[in-house]
Structure formats: C-alpha cells, structure tokens
Amino acid sequence: MIEFQNVSYKHQNEVGVNDLSFTIQENEFAFLIGPTGSGKTTLMRLMYFDLLPQTGMVTVGDFSSKKMKSKKIAFARRDIGMVFQDYHLLEDRNLFDNIALPLHVLGFPASEIIQRVDECIDLVQLSGKEKHYPYQLSGGEQQRACLARAIVKDPSLLIADEPTGNLDPVSAFELVKLLKDIHETGTTILMASHNYNLIKGRGYRIMELQDGHLRGGS
Amino acid sequence: MDKFLFLMSEGFKNIWRHKATSFTAVFTLYVTLIIVGIFMISGENIQKILEYARSKYKVEVFYQQNVTDQEANSIAAKIKMIDGIRSTTVINKNDAIDIFKEQFGEDILSLLGYNPLPASTVVNFERNTQNRLNFDKIIEEIKLIEKVEAVRHQGYLINKIEKAYQKMMANFPIVSGLIIFIAILVIYNTVKLSVYSRKNLIYSMQLIGATKAFIKLPFIFEGLMMGVISTVFVYPSLIGMVNGANYILESVSHTRMQLLVDPFIWIWLIGLAGIISILGSYRAIASIIK
Numbered sequence: 001m002i003e004f005q006n007v008s009y010k011h012q013n014e015v016g017v018n019d020l021s022f023t024i025q026e027n028e029f030a031f032l033i034g035p036t037g038s039g040k041t042t043l044m045r046l047m048y049f050d051l052l053p054q055t056g057m058v059t060v061g062d063f064s065s066k067k068m069k070s071k072k073i074a075f076a077r078r079d080i081g082m083v084f085q086d087y088h089l090l091e092d093r094n095l096f097d098n099i100a101l102p103l104h105v106l107g108f109p110a111s112e113i114i115q116r117v118d119e120c121i122d123l124v125q126l127s128g129k130e131k132h133y134p135y136q137l138s139g140g141e142q143q144r145a146c147l148a149r150a151i152v153k154d155p156s157l158l159i160a161d162e163p164t165g166n167l168d169p170v171s172a173f174e175l176v177k178l179l180k181d182i183h184e185t186g187t188t189i190l191m192a193s194h195n196y197n198l199i200k201g202r203g204y205r206i207m208e209l210q211d212g213h214l215r216g217g218s
Numbered sequence: 219m220d221k222f223l224f225l226m227s228e229g230f231k232n233i234w235r236h237k238a239t240s241f242t243a244v245f246t247l248y249v250t251l252i253i254v255g256i257f258m259i260s261g262e263n264i265q266k267i268l269e270y271a272r273s274k275y276k277v278e279v280f281y282q283q284n285v286t287d288q289e290a291n292s293i294a295a296k297i298k299m300i301d302g303i304r305s306t307t308v309i310n311k312n313d314a315i316d317i318f319k320e321q322f323g324e325d326i327l328s329l330l331g332y333n334p335l336p337a338s339t340v341v342n343f344e345r346n347t348q349n350r351l352n353f354d355k356i357i358e359e360i361k362l363i364e365k366v367e368a369v370r371h372q373g374y375l376i377n378k379i380e381k382a383y384q385k386m387m388a389n390f391p392i393v394s395g396l397i398i399f400i401a402i403l404v405i406y407n408t409v410k411l412s413v414y415s416r417k418n419l420i421y422s423m424q425l426i427g428a429t430k431a432f433i434k435l436p437f438i439f440e441g442l443m444m445g446v447i448s449t450v451f452v453y454p455s456l457i458g459m460v461n462g463a464n465y466i467l468e469s470v471s472h473t474r475m476q477l478l479v480d481p482f483i484w485i486w487l488i489g490l491a492g493i494i495s496i497l498g499s500y501r502a503i504a505s506i507i508k
Contacts, residue, residue, distance in 0.1 A: 048425070077427035088422045092235040102426045107221045149426070 001026040001157060001188050002047060007056035009042055016042045018212040019056070024190060026156070029183045031199045032192040034209035040192040043209065044161045047190070048080050049073045061156065078106060081150030081187075085162035087142045089134040095121070095145050096130040102153045120148040124178060140171030147175065151182055158182065160191040164198060172198055225432065229439025233447075239412045240444060246408045247448035247495070248455075250401045251487050255456045257397050258486065261390060263477045268383050269345040270475045277341040277357070277371040283334075285365050287311070290337040293363055297339060300359050302351055307340045314338065336367060350384040353377055402494050409441045409498030413506070420506050434503045441499030445491030453484045 002024040009016040017039040024030050034040050045051045046058050049068055058065040063076040082088075089098050099120055103113045121127055124144035126137075134142055143163055150158055160179065164172035176191075176198060183189050193199055199206065208215040233240045279297060281290055287310045294306040309317065314335035318326050327333055341360070343351060353376050360369050413420075423433045460477050467475055 050425075071430075074424070074427050074429040074432075077425065080427075082425055088418075088425060090419055090422055092232075092416075092419065101423075101428075104221065104224050105423075105426060105428045105432055109220055 001028070001061065002190070003057075003059040004043075004046075005057045005059075007046060007053045007058055009046060009051055009054050011042070014042075015039055015212040017046070017209075020212075020214050021056075022207065022214060024188060026188055027183075027186055028205065029180070029189045030191075030205040030207060031202075032190060032207050032209060033194060033196055033199065034192075035194055038209040039212040040194075040209055041161055042212075044159050044190070044192060047157075047159055048082060049076050078153070079155050079157065081153065081155040081158040083143070083146050083150050083158070083160040083163045085165035087134070087146045089142060089146060089149070091134050094131050094133050095126060095137070098134070098145060099149045099152050102149060106153055116152055117148075120152045123151075123181075124148045138171075139166050140168070140174070143167060143171070143175055144178070147178060147182075151187070156186075156188060158187050158189045160189065162192055162194070164193060164195060176202075221432075225435040226439055228436035229443060232436055232440045233443055236412070236416070239415055240440075243408045243412045243444050244448045244451075247405055247444060247491055248451055250404045251448055251452045251491055252455060254397060254401045254490065255452055255483060255487055256459070257394060258483050259456060259460060259477070259479055261394065262480055262483075264383070264386060264390075265348075266475065266477070268379070271379050272343050272345040272351065275343050275353075275372070275376050277343075277360075277369060279339045279341060279360055279366055280368045280370070281337045281339075282365045282367045283336050285337050287337065289365065290339070293365060294339045296363050297341060297360055300356055302344050302347070302353075302356050303341055304344045305342045307342075309338045309340065311335055311337050348387070350380045351376070353380060398490070401490065405445070405491060405494040406498040406501075409444065409495050410502040412440075412444075413437055413499055413502035417506055420503065424507060430503075430507055433507060434500060437499040437503050438496050441495035442492050445495035446488060449484065449488045449491050452487055456483070 004020045004022050007020045008018050010018075014037065020043065032040050032043065042051065046053055046065070047060055049058075049060075049063070049065065052058075052065050052068060060076065061079055063072065068076070090101070093101075096117055099117045100113050103116060108116070121130060124147055126141060126144055126148065129137065129141065134145070137145060143166070147160075147163070150160075158179070163179075164175055167175065172195070179189055179191060180202075191199075279293075281293060285293070287308075290308050290310055294308045297303060298306045311333050314337065315325070315327055315333060318324070318335060326335065343356075353371075353373060357369055357371060357373065360366060420433055457479055460479050464476050467477070
C-alpha cells in the first residue's frame with residue numbers, strides 16, 4: 001500500500017526526514033510516534049504528495065512520487081482520507097456541506113451524497129448538528145467532523161496527523177476508538193501522535209521517528 | 219452535469235458566504251464602472267453639446283448704406299460659399315426697420331424721415347464638422363467681401379469653445395485609454411484580493427483531492443457574477459445621472475438640449491467588468507495553486 005525507499009526531504013530550517021525506508025501493508029493500522037519536530041508531519045505530507053522527496057521514492061497505491069506531476073496529485077489524493085490536528089474544515093459552510101465536499105469533488109450524484117453523508121454523521125455521532133458551522137462545534141466535534149469528511153469517500157488509506165493533539169483525553173480516546181472501527185472495515189490507517197500513552201498496548205505497529213530517522217518498526 | 223451545477227451554485231453561494239468581501243468588491247467595481255460610464259457618456263455627448271453651442275453662434279454682417287436688396291442677396295450668397303458656413307439669412311433695410319420697431323417700440327422712419335439702418339445678413343455655422351471651426355479665418359474672409367461694412371460677433375467666446383473642443387478631441391484617446399487601464403487594474407486587483415482572502419479554503423480543497431478546474435470554476439463564476447451585479451446597478455445610476463443633468467440643463471440654463479445614453483454602453487461595461495473579473499479570478503487562483 002505505502003512504500004518509502006530511501007526517502008529524504010530537508011526543509012530550509014528544519015530537519016524533515018532522512019533516508020527513510022519502510023512499507024505499510026494494505027489494511028494495516030500503524031502508529032507513528034515521535035516528539036514535536038521529529039519529522040512526522042513531513043513524512044505524512046510526503047504520503048499525500050504535498051511534498052515530493054528530494055531523494056528516494058514514495059509509492060502510495062498506484063501512484064509514485066517519481067512519476068508524479070502536479071495535475072496528478074489531486075487524483076492521488078482521492079483515495080486518501082486525511083485528518084489534521086487543526087481540522088482544516090471550511091469555515092464558510094456547515095457540517096453537512098463540509099462532509100459532502102469530497103463527494104462533490106468525485107462527482108457523486110446528489111441522492112448518494114445525502115445518503116453517504118448521513119451515514120458518516122451517524123458514525124461519528126454528530127447527528128442533529130448537520131446545519132452547524134465549524135465555529136459552533138467543540139474541538140472534539142470538529143475533529144470527528146474532519147474524520148467523517150475523510151472517510152465519506154470510502155478511501156483505502158486514512159492518514160491522521162496528530163488528530164488528538166487539540167483534544168481532551170476523553171475525546172482523544174473516543175477518536176482512536178472510531179479509527180479502530182474504521183480500520184475494521186478494511187481501511188489502512190496511519191496515525192501520527194506524540195502521545196505514547198494513548199496508543200500503547202493496542203497491539204498495532206508503532207513506528208518511531210527521531211530527528212527525521214526511523215528508529216523502530218520499519 | 220451534477221458537478222457543473224454544483225460548481226455554478228458554489229459560485230453563487232460564495233458571494234453570499236463572503237458577504238463583506240463580495241460587497242466591497244462589487245462596490246469597488248460599481249464606482250470604477252460609474253467613472254468609466256460617465257466618461258463614455260461624456261464622449262458620446264461632446265459632439266452633441268458642441269453642435270448645440272455652434273447653433274448659438276451669432277454673427278451679423280452689416281453692409282454699406284447704399285447696398286440694394288438685390289446686392290444684399292448676392293453678398294449673402296458669397297458669404298454662404300465660405301467653408302464652415304451653413305446658411306445665411308438676409309435682413310434687408312425694411313426688415314431692419316421692423317426689427318428696430320419690435321425691439322425699441324419706435325418707428326425710425328417717421329422719427330428721422332429716412333432709413334439709416336443698413337441691410338445685413340445673419341450667418342449660421344456648420345454644426346456637424348468634427349474639426350475645429352476656424353472662426354477668425356471665416357470672419358476675415360467675410361470682411362474682404364466688397365460692400366461689407368462691419369461684422370459683429372462673439373469671437374472671443376467662440377474661439378474659446380472651439381479651442382477647448384479641439385484640445386478635448388486631441389486628448390480623448392489618451393485619457394480614455396488611461397481611464398480604462400486604471401479601471402482594469404482596479405477591477406483585476408479587487409477580484410484578486412477577494413480570492414487571496416480565501417487562500418486557506420483553496421488549500422483545504424486541494425487536500426481533499428479537488429482538481430485545479432474544480433477549485434477555479436466557482437471563483438470564476440463568482441468573479442463573473444460580481445461583475446454582472448455591479449453593472450446591473452451601474453446602468454440605472456448612469457441613466458439617473460443623465461436625467462438629472464438634463465433636468466438641470468432644462469430648468470437652469472433653459473436649453474432644449476437632451477443628453478443621451480447609448481444602451482450599448484451597458485453591454486460595453488458588462489463586457490469590461492465580466493472579462494476582467496474572470497481574468498482576475500483565474501490569475502489569482504492560478505498563482506495560489508501553481
């Protein structure tokens with residue numbers, strides 16, 4: 001599903017990632033841990049081709065960074081769901097419209113959009129808040145909305161970059177539980193976190209990044 | 219089809235979602251287009267105003283005392299031959315007595331026992347010529363005609379009007395080019411700023427896999443709509459201004475001149491606003507989603 005081959009990316013003033021090689025299999029749930037600035041976000045941005053490696057090659061599904069052109073990036077992201085620490089919800093539209101947007105991008109018919117969005121809103125337990133705008137939702141609700149938007153198109157890969165970073169412990173725990181449920185439907189998941197206590201003892205693979213280097217689990 | 223309708227509706231909705239930004243952009247477009255519109259209407263009516271002014275130029279050519287009615291007619295015919303003169307009206311000695319009586323209430327013939335008033339001709343000038351009327355030269359030519367005693371005219375004023383017209387016509391292409399260029403810059407940058415204010419939205423759209431076309435189209439529809447909305451308000455405003463100007467002309471200066479607005483101006487303004495708004499939106503998004 002995901003393959004990194006000797007991938008390096010150095011930011012101007014930050015470490016980035018250095019000579020990373022690992023694979024994540026289809027339907028795997030992996031955690032990526034490491035302190036702030038260890039390169040977790042860079043690694044994830046390389047996965048959804050927001051950055052292209054300076055050396056080495058990233059392969060995600062049928063898409064490879066070697067052959068990646070700017071026009072193709074949008075198509076590569078269509079099978080990837082993304083959840084961010086700062087949500088990236090569109091402030092100018094309500095919850096329903098935020099979650100429906102990826103389906104409009106993919107050209108789904110209106111009737112199917114309504115059905116899928118309703119299902120996802122149910123799944124993340126936000127029923128009744130369809131008309132709410134992001135600023136009317138709590139942090140935990142916004143993150144669940146973000147998760148619903150990520151899974152509404154039924155992606156084969158879900159990338160979550162510090163999704164619990166802004167949440168209280170209860171909301172964080174509930175979110176990880178939701179991710180676990182989604183994984184059980186066959187979705188490959190990679191979740192980055194610097195909170196080891198939240199992910200330990202779950203029986204999933206843990207990869208540790210330190211100063212841009214992978215220290216275990218490759 | 220669903221997708222296209224969605225993108226179009228997004229363009230409309232975006233105007234409502236970002237009311238403050240849209241209002242600022244539409245208002246800026248409106249003010250810019252009003253200035254362009256006023257300029258276009260002025261350009262259209264300059265000739266009309268000049269024609270009106272030329273119809274009011276009054277030149278009276280007085281003949282020597284001994285000129286007969288027949289001679290007066292033949293001198294008037296000679297005057298009419300001069301380039302720039304539209305028509306002449308002969309006032310013979312008897313007509314002059316009547317005019318004197320009408321203006322002063324006295325019969326000069328019974329008062330003096332003879333008619334001291336000379337025959338004369340009132341000269342009207344060409345109105346439609348695009349070029350400056352060479353008034354001094356015309357007067358000189360009239361003065362050279364035999365048996366012409368005196369020429370009475372408002373030469374100073376006429377020369378001023380004609381000079382101003384000549385200057386205006388010489389500078390019109392430059393000024394209109396400049397105004398349209400400034401209008402293009404203002405509209406282009408207004409639309410660009412409204413797109414830049416939503417940089418985060420564009421980035422979020424990219425992250426969920428939206429293609430460049432998918433991101434651009436609603437902005438382009440939005441730009442087009444802002445252009446159209448502003449021109450919808452511009453045309454009635456221009457008509458109102460022209461009607462106001464006509465009212466002032468009629469009631470204050472008591473002239474019968476009516477300024478006109480060519481409906482084609484509206485089409486020009488819609489075209490100007492629409493094309494530049496579309497271009498501005500397109501370029502702004504293109505620079506964000508390289």
